Amino acid sequence: AVGRVLRLCCRWGAGPRAQTLRLICTTTAVQRKNVGASGPEKYTEAFIKKQIEEFNLGKRHLANMMGEDPETFTQEDIDRAIAYLFPSGLFDKQARPMMKHPTEVFPEQRKIQWGEDGRPFHFLFYTGKQSYYSLMHETYEKILDVQKHQDQLITQDLPLQKEKRNLAGSRWLTKIELEEMLLEKLSDDDYSRFIQLLEKLVALPCADIEENYIQKFSKEVPVQLQKVVIEPLQYDEQGVAFSTGEGKRKTARATAVVYDNGTGKITVNGTDILHYFPVLQDREQLLFPFQFLGRIGKHDMVCTVSGGGRAAQAGAIRLACAKALRSFVTEKEVEFMRQAGLLTVDPRVKERKKPGQEGPRRKFTWKKR
């Protein structure tokens, strides 16, 4: 049903007291309240305060119930008490009963942005993304300050500071971290623009003045270089050098001890290699690392292996042997071994069977009718 249009006549040019009253026609479709349009539920400050008071009271009650001192009742004690009083078998930890401080439960939100007279507090309120744009404004101001400082130094003929910032150990905040900092949603474009502005600031020679400001947005990255450490040779009672290595292939796990000044004897799980591996292929696999390095008759090997099948055990011992031989050999030869694939763990494992199929890949026989 369409509403009616009412228009009361207005007094034109009668100064500030002219009143215009106009009822604009609306349909029932517009009158229906759009529930989702107002956004997530906003909590007022008074509500949060009340929740905090209730939480503190409840904490004391809980302490009394458990027979503990209310003054020294920590959050861990609360968690334990709740787990004891309300045991739950649910898998999701978030779904179990919990009692936490309201600041952790209710997400931090923006409070109302304008005062009683309706004037917003922030001067960039009407842009929509006030924190983000004020951040950009501040950063640009820092760039201008640094440039002004640079100009001053140039006029005084002083040298510009060239201490290089350590870029390797730090990274910028991620988009999610920045969103948490600003309490606002950002787009990828906005985030990349901000990072570009920061990079520009850092690239200026005299950027050391604003070091405090830049550090707010950079994080330390622990150096994660995991260079493979080749263990040094160990010596047993007779003075013979030896080295150990571990290897795996499919489900087989093997450890090998390679001794120097040997005759090429290989023992597997206490038995000789000829008895343990009747098949030539497996013995060839074991000999491959020695053959590659040209040290066939020079080393002895004692290994233990478990799990897997025939070929898997052979592959596992091969890998363990190659790892042990790294200690006897120069770095260049280690690189050659790596390139030959002797030091890489074979990632292939048995693929699982899927429902609706007979095997991992094989489908059931297709019948036309």
Place this chain on the structure above:
Amino acid sequence: DDRLLTEPLSHPDFFSVKELFSLKDLFDARVHLGHKKGCRHRFMEPYIFGCRLDQDIIDLDQTMQHLQLALNFTAHVAYRGGIILFVSRKRQFCHLVESTARACGEYAHTRYWQGGLLTNAHIQFGPGVRLPDLLVFLSTLNNVFEPHMAIRDAAKMNIPTVGVVDTNCNPCLITYPVPGNDDSPAAVELYCKLFRMTIIRAKDKRRQSEAVEELR
């Protein structure tokens, strides 16, 4: 309270805005320089004094009159506690305009204009938001040299606008156009200074009048 509101309206220049600028100031700030003849907008022809070596020169006498009206209107709006929003899409002067707005205690928008800011404000900002009472454009064109969306939106929402229109701009929907250069740093700094001084003057006068009223 009524006296506070009606008294300024009886004077033609209550805030003595005319003494803030002179013709020489405008000339020194290069306000009279327009774009080339080919960029000329048809509706700016009445405001153009002439054309020299293909460059349009804006008539500074007309600019003086328009600027005086615009500053007077801004002062009245500020006196009555209205919200003034400075808009400009020139990247060069974005920082300057934002700093000017902050210095006056008013608001600025020199970034990408989202479509529903004025027309869809209750959904974008939340219920009970107050819209700006005056829009001041330091440059009426956006980054692609088209008229800024805010001019059309302000006209839709019955919000008066004050705008610096250059020779390639359309002065149609702006309530108080001020023909002048919007590209030179000197000119834009002059405009910012003038607006800042008028707004501060108007707010000071308001506070003084309120103090006087309270004493009575």
